[in-house]
Amino acid sequence: MNMRAVARHAGVSSATVSRVINGVGCVREETAQRVRQALEELNFVPNPVATTLKYGRSRTYGLIVPDLMNPFFCEVLREFESALVDNDQELLLACTESIESKLIGSVRRMLMRHVEGVVLLGSEFDTRAIEPLFKRRIPVVTVDRRRVQVGSSDVAIDFESGYRQAVQHLKELGHRRIGFIGGSNGIVTSQIRHGAFRQAMQAAGLTYDERLVRSGDYRIPGGIAGIRSLLKEPRRPTAVITANDLTAFGVMRGLHTSGIRVPDKMSVVGFDGIALSDAVNLSLTTIQISTREMVQACFKALDHTKANLTKRGLEISIRGSLVVRDSTGIARTRQRA
Amino acid sequence: MNMRAVARHAGVSSATVSRVINGVGCVREETAQRVRQALEELNFVPNPVATTLKYGRSRTYGLIVPDLMNPFFCEVLREFESALVDNDQELLLACTESIESKLIGSVRRMLMRHVEGVVLLGSEFDTRAIEPLFKRRIPVVTVDRRRVQVGSSDVAIDFESGYRQAVQHLKELGHRRIGFIGGSNGIVTSQIRHGAFRQAMQAAGLTYDERLVRSGDYRIPGGIAGIRSLLKEPRRPTAVITANDLTAFGVMRGLHTSGIRVPDKMSVVGFDGIALSDAVNLSLTTIQISTREMVQACFKALDHTKANLTKRGLEISIRGSLVVRDSTGIARTRQRA
DNA sequence: ATGAAAGCGCTAACAA
DNA sequence: TTGTTAGCGCTTTCAT
Numbered sequence: 001m002n003m004r005a006v007a008r009h010a011g012v013s014s015a016t017v018s019r020v021i022n023g024v025g026c027v028r029e030e031t032a033q034r035v036r037q038a039l040e041e042l043n044f045v046p047n048p049v050a051t052t053l054k055y056g057r058s059r060t061y062g063l064i065v066p067d068l069m070n071p072f073f074c075e076v077l078r079e080f081e082s083a084l085v086d087n088d089q090e091l092l093l094a095c096t097e098s099i100e101s102k103l104i105g106s107v108r109r110m111l112m113r114h115v116e117g118v119v120l121l122g123s124e125f126d127t128r129a130i131e132p133l134f135k136r137r138i139p140v141v142t143v144d145r146r147r148v149q150v151g152s153s154d155v156a157i158d159f160e161s162g163y164r165q166a167v168q169h170l171k172e173l174g175h176r177r178i179g180f181i182g183g184s185n186g187i188v189t190s191q192i193r194h195g196a197f198r199q200a201m202q203a204a205g206l207t208y209d210e211r212l213v214r215s216g217d218y219r220i221p222g223g224i225a226g227i228r229s230l231l232k233e234p235r236r237p238t239a240v241i242t243a244n245d246l247t248a249f250g251v252m253r254g255l256h257t258s259g260i261r262v263p264d265k266m267s268v269v270g271f272d273g274i275a276l277s278d279a280v281n282l283s284l285t286t287i288q289i290s291t292r293e294m295v296q297a298c299f300k301a302l303d304h305t306k307a308n309l310t311k312r313g314l315e316i317s318i319r320g321s322l323v324v325r326d327s328t329g330i331a332r333t334r335q336r337a
Numbered sequence: 338m339n340m341r342a343v344a345r346h347a348g349v350s351s352a353t354v355s356r357v358i359n360g361v362g363c364v365r366e367e368t369a370q371r372v373r374q375a376l377e378e379l380n381f382v383p384n385p386v387a388t389t390l391k392y393g394r395s396r397t398y399g400l401i402v403p404d405l406m407n408p409f410f411c412e413v414l415r416e417f418e419s420a421l422v423d424n425d426q427e428l429l430l431a432c433t434e435s436i437e438s439k440l441i442g443s444v445r446r447m448l449m450r451h452v453e454g455v456v457l458l459g460s461e462f463d464t465r466a467i468e469p470l471f472k473r474r475i476p477v478v479t480v481d482r483r484r485v486q487v488g489s490s491d492v493a494i495d496f497e498s499g500y501r502q503a504v505q506h507l508k509e510l511g512h513r514r515i516g517f518i519g520g521s522n523g524i525v526t527s528q529i530r531h532g533a534f535r536q537a538m539q540a541a542g543l544t545y546d547e548r549l550v551r552s553g554d555y556r557i558p559g560g561i562a563g564i565r566s567l568l569k570e571p572r573r574p575t576a577v578i579t580a581n582d583l584t585a586f587g588v589m590r591g592l593h594t595s596g597i598r599v600p601d602k603m604s605v606v607g608f609d610g611i612a613l614s615d616a617v618n619l620s621l622t623t624i625q626i627s628t629r630e631m632v633q634a635c636f637k638a639l640d641h642t643k644a645n646l647t648k649r650g651l652e653i654s655i656r657g658s659l660v661v662r663d664s665t666g667i668a669r670t671r672q673r674a
Numbered sequence: 675a676t677g678a679a680a681g682c683g684c685t686a687a688c689a690a
Numbered sequence: 691t692t693g694t695t696a697g698c699g700c701t702t703t704c705a706t
Contacts, residue, residue, distance in 0.1 A: 013677045050699035054682040068415040078405040220616040279557040280617045350693045387683035391698040
């Protein structure tokens with residue numbers, strides 16, 4: 001079933017059918033009626049593959065995420081898919097599991113399917129891996145790579161602002177010794193989050209103490225290990241801020257195991273605002289990032305990049321907001337157990 | 338950059354290049370070497386779109402899920418994507434949000450992209466919506482639709498076995514009055530889950546009491562509402578089994594809000610075994626389903642259906658296993674909080 | 675306002 | 691063993 005068949009059925013040429021379907025060019029209303037009827041009667045489904053082949057247009061956008069076990073990325077995926085489908089566009093999803101060879105493979109998949117743009121989350125690797133996208137002039141938007149170049153924009157999550165809100169909140173509750181459990185070592189966004197925390201502490205006039213900082217892995221186990229290690233410090237913190245919500249879940253789990261009640265003995269603040277942060281037994285105070293806003297920023301940057309392929313891309317900042325829930329409470333400085 | 342260019346560069350015809358790339362037909366090793374070198378030097382990326390157009394083969398499989406906010410579906414997605422990529426195949430993801438018009442749209446997307454098979458999770462709608470797939474002879478695998486037909490297989494999760502394990506576990510802990518918070522009303526899998534629970538109660542020699550049963554929505558709010566309602570019963574249950582893990586999270590949240598400690602005053606058992614069930618503050622006893630096993634069963638059924646397009650599809654059953662964690666404990670029958 | 679025709683890149687059938 | 695060629699379905703340019 002192709003346009004030829006529809007054209008025959010309507011007694012016109014395939015060009016006219018194409019014009020009616022795409023709403024371009026001039027077609028007499030009467031003719032258009034006949035074509036629409038034929039479309040209906042034959043149950044015509046267009047074949048976009050032909051257009052992709054001939055014109056390179058695929059109406060497909062790629063999304064590369066590091067980890068589908070992290071609900072934050074799932075929420076982004078959900079928004080991304082939804083936004084695309086609403087515009088009759090298609091999604092090409094790739095998951096790298098933070099393995100460089102998988103990123104390289106993902107980029108290749110993007111090229112093969114002729115995507116019209118790529119959004120890359122968790123860009124923890126060298127630019128080399130995504131170089132082929134630039135060569136093919138495919139608009140790229142990175143999230144939190146904090147770097148733009150010709151053909152590539154960046155959407156940055158404003159950790160500085162987020163952690164400032166978190167620290168301020170804890171300070172108001174009387175906390176002075178605040179710990180931090182960050183992301184994996186050696187990747188850009190971990191350094192950014194760590195730096196933002198330090199800055200937030202200083203901005204609040206609190207002492208930033210390197211001994212109260214641990215690295216994690218953006219997953220539960222890292223949170224568990226991090227808090228275990230922090231609890232061994234001779235002078236424990238009374239509150240902990242984490243690199244993301246999963247890490248905070250790990251922290252709460254670790255504290256539960258150690259018999260330390262949250263928030264009575266220890267306050268915990270996450271980052272991301274995943275839906276489950278409000279759904280677990282003990283709900284989590286966190287910095288909520290609107291994934292919808294983030295995805296919209298990605299598309300805006302993508303459009304801009306596409307329209308300005310010879311210029312450096314946009315830099316958009318996304319600000320989160322503190323959501324206070326059950327995991328934070330008044331500091332008990334005299335705690336020691 | 339196409340095969341012609343590679344062929345020119347290697348001094349052969351494009352047919353030979355195709356043969357080398359796909360490893361079919363006879364090519365002299367010396368010639369193949371030259372072609373491989375040209376492929377390398379020109380950084381050739383094949384264009385599968387052309388093959389799809391000419392032969393209809395897309396090497397793409399569709400996955401339709403109802404809800405990307407449910408981690409269970411994300412875990413399935415993860416396995417599905419990973420399995421496809423390992424076989425140089427592509428994923429087409431669609432999310433229906435349990436809206437029939439979106440399912441219809443998803444099916445259309447599948448047709449337009451010429452998928453070679455579709456896995457449909459949460460088939461809560463009439464067959465009519467997926468009819469176009471059968472018409473086009475696209476192999477279909479449903480999960481828990483409990484119905485096969487020509488061109489369509491079904492992978493069934495064995496709720497009967499799962500709930501039998503759960504009930505047995507609770508019975509051994511001394512529970513007699515066990516409540517159930519099921520899925521949304523009026524969809525097939527909810528009826529199956531409900532029936533499986535009833536059967537499990539009877540099989541264990543316990544009284545199935547309709548008054549201790551509520552429906553939910555497979556999400557947190559349904560669990561919260563369900564347990565709130567159950568707590569109003571004059572003779573409360575001492576344990577609750579749910580339709581899925583998210584519902585169980587809602588139950589635990591609702592119990593926490595009501596000041597009812599788990600498992601001291603109430604035991605909770607979920608179903609799915611999502612990763613987070615072991616990560617929340619109070620870990621959840623649940624029936625673990627291996628999403629990997631499930632996805633493999635889907636591909637097996639898909640392959641079978643493809644090879645037997647004129648026969649009724651396979652029926653595969655997936656069994657889960659009970660994972661006992663912190664949310665279940667000895668029954669306190671004299672509770673009356 | 676409509677139609678005719680080219681051509682995207684690939685693979686397989688056939689020819690040499 | 692290698693090459694030639696047809697043709698998938700679409701959109702667009704050009705002609706009428």
